[in-house]
Amino acid sequence: MRVLLVASFGGHWVQLQRLATLLEVEEQVFVSTAGKQNGGAAYYLDDFSVLELWRGVRQLPRAFGIVRRSRPDLIISTGAAPGLLVLFAGFLLGKKTLWVDSIANCRRLSLSGRVAKLFASQVLTQWPELATGRVRYLGRLL
C-alpha cells in the first residue's frame, strides 16, 4: 500500500511524523509547507488558512498534480488547510481519504476537520468526547 501523508509545517507536521511511524505500509510519500525550514517532504504547497479560500483554490491544480504523480492508495492528513486541499483533490480523483484532527482541538473539531466531514472516507478526532456518528475516536498521539 502506498500512502500520501500531508500536513502543514509545525505541530501538524510533528503529529503526521508520529502517526507515520504507527503505520505498517510499503511506501509513505510526504507533502508539507515551508520548504525552506522543512526538508522532510517530497512535495510542497504554500501555507494558507482555511478562511483564505482563494489561496487554496489557486493551489488546487498543484494538489491534483501531487495526487496524480504519487498515485496513493490512501491519503492521510493531520491538518491544516493545505492538507484539506490535498484530501479534497484525492476525493475528486476517487482516492480513499482519512482526516486525523489535531490533538490541539480538544473542545471542538477544527474548521478544516468539519469541512473534511463532508467528503473524507473517515474523520478521526483525538478526543473521545468529540466523537459523533461521522467522527470516530480510535486513540491519540499523546
Next chain:
Amino acid sequence: MLFAAGTQFSFPRLDEAVLSVARQRPAWKLVYQAGPGASLQRFASLANLDAQALFSASEFISIFDNADLVVTHAGMGNIMACLEQGKPFLMLPRLARLGEHRNDHQVDTAEAISRIYGVPFFQDVEPLVEAVLDGPAALAPPAAPAQRIHDERQAFGKQLKALIQQL
C-alpha cells in the same frame, strides 16, 4: 533557557516575558525564537539573549536539546517534543481576543495538557515571569510521560491499522 513563540505569528506578550526575565537574570543564557514578524531590535541590547525570528530546524533542535527549561506558546509541536523528551516546560497560550491567534484553541490545549500531564500554564505574563525567575530547579519535569505516550500510541496504531484495512 528557550522561549518559543511558534513559527506562524509574532507573540508580543511572550516578547515582554523574555525581556523581563533577561533583565532580571543577567547571568542566565536565554534563547528566543520570536516568530515571523517580531521586531528583533528590542532584544539587541541584551547580552544574555539570543533572539531570532526563526532558527533553522537543526539549530532549533540543538537549542532545544540543550535547554534546561522551555517556555512556549501552547503549540502542539513544542508540547509534543517537551513531553516526549521529559523536558520541563511552561505554556503561555495565545489568545484570540489579543489577536495572537485565529481562535482560542491554545487555551483548550494548555488546559488539557495541564490536566493530563500536570504541566503549568499561564494566562498572563506576570505570573509566568515569576515562575520562570524561580528557575528550572523549582519545576518538576512532566510526570513520567514517556511510558504513557508509548502506550497511547501503540493502542492508537493498532486501531489505525485495522481502520485502514477496512476503508
